[in-house]
Amino acid sequence: MMLTYKLALRNIFRNTRRTILTVMLIGFSLAALILTDAVTSGMIKVMVESVTKTISGEAQIHKKGFRENLDIDLYLENSSTIEGQLAADDRVKAYSPRVIAAGMISSSYNVSSGAVYGVDGEQEATVSKLKEAIVEGEYLSDSPTEILIGRPMAELLEIGLGDRIVITLAEADTGELSQALFRVSGVFFFGMREFDENLVFVNIDKAREVVNIGNASHEIALLFHGSDIAAIDTQAVLSELNQGDIEALDWRSLFPEITSVLEMSGFSSVIIGSILFLLASLGVINSMFMSIYERIYEFGVAKAIGTKPRQLLQLILFEGFLIALISCAFGIAVGGSLGLYYEINGIPLGEFEFAGVALSNAIPTVLSINQFTHFPIYVILLTLTATLYPARFAAKIVPSEALQKSL
Secondary structure, eight states, rough: HHHHHHHHHHTTTHHHHHHHHHHHHHHHHHHHHHHHHHHHHHHHHHHHHIIIIIOOOSEEETTTTHHHTTTOOOOOOHHHHHHHHHHHHHTEEEEEEEEEEEEEOSSSSOOEEEEEEEEEEHHHHSSSTTTTTTEEOOOOOOTTTTEEEHHHHHHHHOOOOTEEEEEEEEEEOOOEEEEEEEEEEEEOOEEEHHHTTTTEEEEEHHHHHHTTTTTTBSEEEEEESSSSSOOOOOHHHHHTTTTTTTEEEEEHHHHHHHHHHHHHHHHHHHHHHHHHHHHHHHHHHHHHHHHHHHHHHHHHHHHHHHHOOHHHHHHHHHHHHHHHHHHHHHHHHHHHHHHHHHHHHHEEEEEETTTTTTOOOOOOOOHHHHHHHHHHHHHHHHHHHHHHHHHHHHHOOOHHHHEEEHH
């Protein structure tokens, strides 16, 4: 075995230039696969966090049918009971009840339609980024007349901090119009047009009073314990809440387009990896055949003095294995370094929309142990597979023909 190792090591460095080119081809393919998977994982993480941590939460509880058209009559009469159940569940990190109603927002200068969210300021801060999004003024306190408004809507209504706004909503069950006067206490900016242009936030008790639903809520948003929401099994919690006319939906059901992206991401990595390593395999086959043809006289002599075909097969395969190991070390170093750099600094892709989610700033890569264990194993197996054909060719060399070809 030691002799085979020494011979293989000597042989792969006979033509150093060719070996380096082969190692670079395989190594850069591995590095590209690691980086592609890291970028895809990072983009998915940013997308999921954008929709779950901004406003929506990782799951929501409603009356069935409420999400389709925000029907104000479909409210959770037993909201306090559900909240008690969530508070006692160790799997739930935080939750926030909400009153949601479509209405008219009016200033002295203009009018806009939008969705009015009644929230508990303290609880809402635990499930969304509303408090972090405040760019002017202050966050909600206990005052019933405070309102938070998005910067684009504030510009449309030509108002600022301290200005008055009239909210017109329909009362639940009766449909009668109800109005309330608020004073702008804060301006928020999420950087997502859908939220900034269409939402306002008021105290939940005041919202309940305006729409006349007592202590009920239209929605309860919640977060779960765990750092990677994409890997959390939320169904175990939500299945206990899905009873009667109540529906509890996780982010996968709330945002099916992102779920589709998740399902496609693994498939796309396989496609990209297959293309990369098909090219690398062709390079390995070509390199090994060139190496064999250069040594055909040696193989002929070796066969003539009694070397078994199995021994030649093992020698060539071991050469391929050594090339694969060196390539993996090179690929891991390059892919890991680039992945770590972009994990810290992010990839500056600018502002764009993907799968219906607005993304901006730099997208950080996400490195995982699988990228440095599974991918290199695949590379070694594929390299050995690509080496098998040249190795079998070398094992079948006829001594007399080999000696003639070498002349």
